Amino acid sequence: MLDAARTVFEKLGIEGASIREIARQAGYTPGAIYSYFENKEAIYGALLAESLERLNAAVDAAGDPELEPADMLDAKASAWFSFFATNPRDLDLGFYLVQGMQPRGLTAELNYKLNDRLHDALRPCETALQAMGLSADDALRENTSLFAHGVGLLLMQHTGRIRMFNQDATLLFEAYIIDLVERLLAPSPPGRG
């Protein structure tokens, strides 16, 4: 059933994915959906939960444990970035969660769970940052920036606005990481906390 939803969703996008269509794809009638999900938003919740599992799997699989912290940072960050860059529908889901999802569809519990799983996917980067010598606070801050940077690039790429700038999102993300590593490993210049 979730597979059907995902399939429809991949084919028709988040706007075109009606209950009817999902049911048809699943070989059921519309009413049957409601045996599995409370409402339409709940489907997205489930879809998103599953998407985040795949995201975590991708991040977990990335990077040899023996890697240097800086390389680990690169590996883990590239993992979540390329997961979304490669799977635009997962990015859609993420944006949908973030933008349009009605509070009704997401129980507080599920919302927490989803947030936690997103954090889980980003934590390896934070860990690597700490391993590079950053305090917990600094690591959090840098990780937030890193995430924001990636999200911005993904959004631009996803909507075609990045071609507008004649740039390649993945290259720019890589460059950001390189600059970041450089900055962290360099002797901090005067005047920076």
Added chain:
Amino acid sequence: MLDAARTVFEKLGIEGASIREIARQAGYTPGAIYSYFENKEAIYGALLAESLERLNAAVDAAGDPELEPADMLDAKASAWFSFFATNPRDLDLGFYLVQGMQPRGLTAELNYKLNDRLHDALRPCETALQAMGLSADDALRENTSLFAHGVGLLLMQHTGRIRMFNQDATLLFEAYIIDLVERLLAPSPPGRG
């Protein structure tokens, strides 16, 4: 009439803003809308065009012409960033342009115009980057990154996901600019183009 659209839009969001609702808010019947706009998308087009004008006004007003390039960069970037940070509905509009707007509503001409106006708002940063010694290509690349970074932060802040990280979007954006300036002014380390 545009005011009515903006009001409804602010109240109900971009999805909930139906022609009926906009007409009601404006004190008209739905048919009357079509004396002013060809269709629903055209309303957003007009709204967006106006939003981009305000954006450009904000950017143009920012920064004393006498400023050093680095400070000018800061001023101009902060201008567009804070415009969107302060006016979340304009951010919504921007995201809508970027994500959902149907080609039908936007004539190719208008689409170009809107893109141009967005570029206009970002160009001062690029100019400042070149004034700091970057080549045209490098300036474009850095400007793209800068924009992406801001967009990512704005998105996170806008959707409440930034509090999740206990960070302040504006501070993070400022930090990015500082690092950027530092990096550009520093003697480039070996191995970086």
Added chain:
Amino acid sequence: MLDAARTVFEKLGIEGASIREIARQAGYTPGAIYSYFENKEAIYGALLAESLERLNAAVDAAGDPELEPADMLDAKASAWFSFFATNPRDLDLGFYLVQGMQPRGLTAELNYKLNDRLHDALRPCETALQAMGLSADDALRENTSLFAHGVGLLLMQHTGRIRMFNQDATLLFEAYIIDLVERLLAPSPPGRG
């Protein structure tokens, strides 16, 4: 449901028959219609298909198989003519097929089927004409003329314009058949193929 459509259609004509009205007559809400038909044109398609079946039934039932070809021609032609003369709504449907029906509502397949069924209803006349000694080409031509004549009379009668001429459509159609038979059975005069 089809009955409702037919009823509304009889009451309000083909132009006045809205989905809303059909639904109301059927005791349903508009949306319910779409469980039965893909769109409005499909309703007419179904209505027309059924009408053509009744037409064919009437034609098939007409004329003792033992009849002479000339009498069979009379019987079959009178059958389709009187079907439409007696059931003006079926005539309306036929005109609608012929004039206004959008390609969207009628799949190519259905369109073919409808055309075929109309041909089926006219074929017995053509067969009788051939039995009277006409070549296939001549039979087709005479049958086409016969059909056109009937259609013209039906249209005039239907729209009240025939009273304008103080004539009775059925009598005129009968007279046409009589003349036709006479002409075909008579030794062809010189100069006519």
Added chain:
Amino acid sequence: MLDAARTVFEKLGIEGASIREIARQAGYTPGAIYSYFENKEAIYGALLAESLERLNAAVDAAGDPELEPADMLDAKASAWFSFFATNPRDLDLGFYLVQGMQPRGLTAELNYKLNDRLHDALRPCETALQAMGLSADDALRENTSLFAHGVGLLLMQHTGRIRMFNQDATLLFEAYIIDLVERLLAPSPPGRG
């Protein structure tokens, strides 16, 4: 203004000819139309009146006065037939009058006038028929049949159904006239009034 209506009407057909469109074509705004016509139907009434004038002009111009009655019949009948065959929009108008026009649009007076003008266009045929020796009653009957035949052929041709029969409407009409003349000039067989 009528010209504008006719132009729009020729371009967009009877369905697509909205008041807005007519006004635009005429260089006016919709409201201005109502300075000239009571309502939309009145426009069609005027259009039709004018069409019938052109029809009569065509019929009047046809056939040398010196012609034999039989040839005159051919000339006059061919005139009205080819008028409609050549100007399908006039045929549309005629069908519209006959099928869809609301009583509101046509004052009784105008209706009479239109009927009279149609009769005028057909009268030369009737006169020719009488000149060939038919009684007034017989001439009326034959003329009615002739008109019906032509109308049937025109309808079939107009709607593309005549190609279905692989026939040429004009040829079939000509053949009808030839048969008619032949029949009338031949010694009437026994049993035909």
Added chain:
DNA sequence: AATGAATGAGCCTTCATTCAT
């Protein structure tokens, strides 16, 4: 667990017509 017909509310849009200016 599943059906599937049905609802009800809503969507965007069109259009003849009116009327104060």
Added chain:
DNA sequence: CATGAATGAAGGCTCATTCAT
């Protein structure tokens, strides 16, 4: 005479959701 903004009614259609079976 003409404007043109506005109306009001209607149009076809979509969709999440419900519920008796």
